[in-house]
């Protein structure tokens with residue numbers, strides 16, 4: 306029987322054995338980011354509500370429908386972060402990191418919250434790894450971020466993901482495109498809500514998933530035909546550098562992102578085995594965001610990759626098995642004195658850097674050996690009364706079943722030697 310309580314609807318939680326995949330994925334990301342000179346940021350889970358409404362944009366679904374907003378006991382309006390980027394930028398500006406070497410390269414991870422319709426791969430509490438490079442307009446930085454996401458997916462064993470690339474232009478050329486798109490959309494046969502959207506956020510109409518809308522917007526003007534000279538040069542350079550790194554991509558002039566701050570380069574990673582929620586990550590430039598939240602002009606680019614969907618993709622590609630961690634050695638004490646010795650031995654093994662666990666509660670041999678099997682250990686150290694009298698323990702190779710007596714004070718060194726052999 307479980308308790309009277311369940312986790313709230315739509316939240317995703319990780320319990321063993323699956324949590325090992327999650328942790329391995331997150332740790333691998335830390336290594337990828339650190340290797341490229343990105344430093345870690347630990348940010349608050351909630352921020353001033355106005356930061357998100359200004360930064361992410363009032364007209365987005367995220368801000369208008371999905372935020373977890375509450376008033377604290379001091380009457381402040383706070384919101385659980387629906388994404389990381391605006392909080393990262395707020396923190397960088399608050400701590401004056403942008404006055405040092407540019408770009409400021411940082412990454413963060415943790416939960417984010419959106420009140421969405423919960424389904425497989427879409428949760429109300431979900432997890433991201435987020436990486437941002439702030440203070441550079443160089444297209445090489447755009448490609449660096451893409452390459453890091455790409456390398457991470459590869460390192461996790463994924464092979465089926467794809468990259469979709471677009472440019473959304475800048476403050477100069479986007480309004481021209483926006484006007485052309487609005488004019489086209491106004492001529493279509495659309496429902497009231499969608500018509501209202503044309504005036505508020507016409508790019509979002511391109512993202513409408515309904516077949517009857519999709520069919521009509523097929524012939525809509527595309528943003529890449531409206532890029533100004535500087536945006537076009539930037540976009541071409543991004544594509545050239547991607548090719549240099551042998552990263553394949555699909556040009557997708559209909560790719561619009563669900564957040565308002567994007568300019569120029571935007572991209573998404575998709576996985577074909579995940580059904581409707583196939584977006585495993587996305588990112589892009591946000592050259593005007595700093596000013597939107599009251600900061601100085603400061604360009605930036607980065608991405609947020611969905612840990613939940615990445616774990617699902619690893620499972621779908623059967624890339625997850627290798628990452629499930631266990632212990633290496635399992636102690637099996639038979640009797641009270643043996644329990645005390647094994648307890649000390651397991652502590653010594655751990656101090657020597659060897660992952661070890663043991664059975665508790667005076668379990669008999671059969672139950673304890675079942676624990677050893679389940680632990681994933683390669684070796685069991687079995688200690689009975691007769692062994693104690695002889696000053697040794699039985700070291701059992703759990704794969705082959707071979708068992709030898711080893712003097713108690715040589716167990717740690719013996720295991721170290723055996724484990725260092727390939």
Ligand code: HAM
Pocket residue numbers: 387388389390419421426427428429431432433435436437563564584585586587588589590606607608609610611612613614
């Ligand atoms: P986003 O596209 O909203 O971008 O989210 C990035 C990724 O988070 C998605 O591709 C998806 O994998 C995952 N994700 C989003 N919502 C959910 C959900 N409800 N359940 C499960 N996974 C989800 C951003 O958040 C931007 N801040 C990315 C960025 C960083 N752009 C520039 N820098």
